[in-house]
Amino acid sequence: MTTEAATEFERHRPRLFALAYRMLGSASEAEDIVQDTYLRWSAADRAAVRTPAAWLTKVMTNLCINHLTSARARRELYVGPWLPEPVLTHTATGPLGPLGPLGPLESAEQRDSVSFALLTLMERLTPAERAVFVLREAFGHSHREVAEAVGIEEAHSRQLHRRARTRLGHPRRRFDVDDEQRRKIVERFFAATLDGDVAGLERLLADDVAAWADGGGEVTAARRPITGRDKVLRYLLGLGHRPEAAHITAEFAEVNGEPAVVVRTGAALLAILVPEIRDGRVSAVRSVLNPGKLAFAARQLA
Incomplete structure (x- = not known):
């Protein structure tokens, strides 16, 4: 050629x-x-x-x-829920490339296309x-x-x-709060999860919130969706109390055009959590833990 x-x-x-x-x-x-x-x-x-x-x-x-x-x-x-592979579109140091790996994500419609x-x-x-x-x-x-x-x-x-x-099921979800507000909600959500802040989580979670965890049978993860605020609350509090929670570090990044949490243990990427925000509350939490699905994001972070 x-x-x-x-x-x-x-x-x-x-x-x-x-x-x-x-x-x-x-x-x-x-x-x-x-x-x-x-x-x-x-x-x-x-x-x-x-x-x-x-x-x-x-x-x-x-x-x-x-x-x-x-x-x-x-x-x-596939073992357990199937979720997409996360792609980082913006980190604390700035956007990944002039347009990002997924193309321009300037409008709500463009971000929605990769959500x-x-x-x-x-x-x-x-x-x-x-x-x-x-x-x-x-x-x-x-x-x-x-x-x-x-x-x-x-x-x-x-x-x-x-x-x-x-x-x-159109019309699809639209972003009803700006980027900064969504980021603050995600920050409060993750802090409340790690701190075991029951009242804080109750205020942040929508009544019909659902949680999915994609471990692909490779790591321990819930194999069925968890639905409803009370059940998701118990699930999240359980995560915060696990022994490894004391050894993780977390940083905020943009994943697929949305604010997300990147969780590491040492230098290894452990999980990526992508909360979905609707009407100022967390309406869904999608967590990717399958190491194979984290490989691309890990290369982006290297």
Whole structure:
């Protein structure tokens, strides 16, 4: 492959990763798909490629659809709740790259497109529905462009898009407080958890709050969602009283465009907690503890 062709691909790599991550909910799998796309680009007759961006998008989209088709069976056998792989978009030292690894996240809609809540909900979609939804909603492609990328008729693209929006229960969640307020709520929430502050947690937790913990069978974690303020309160207080709680350090970061807590024990990344804020309260807590799912974030923090 020529230097010019390699340079052309690298120009598109950030967008391809951001697209693949939204389709798969996995940073490590997105990296693999982008690399597979690169190999196909290197072997392609580029003289016949009129628009590299469209060609690369089509190849990668179909790789993602094929991957999702095979991944569905594996995720059905997954031990405990399945959550997306966390991607850090901002740390205490600043944003990770000029646009961040997931592209621009300046608006509520852009942040929503990579939120843990939405990526988890997208597991309800078929691979084709997910591809159409991401291309249309997150990247603003026309239905003609989406149809070309997925290899379907334009009318079918519109149908899949409507079906996906229905399954996801639109309108979706919107951020009702600004970034600084959300960060302060997350800080108070985590401090109250570690301190065993029952009254503080009761004030912060929504009545219908739910907690998910993704250990993937690799580490100890609740294998079913915990719902309701009283049950989640007991669960959180139990975490704060575990022996290892005395040896952890925590720092705040932005994960998938949302304020989150990065938990370490020594130099090792132990967990990433992503609280969801609604009406000024914590409405959900999603915790990723599976070491395999923390590997990408650990590299970002290194």
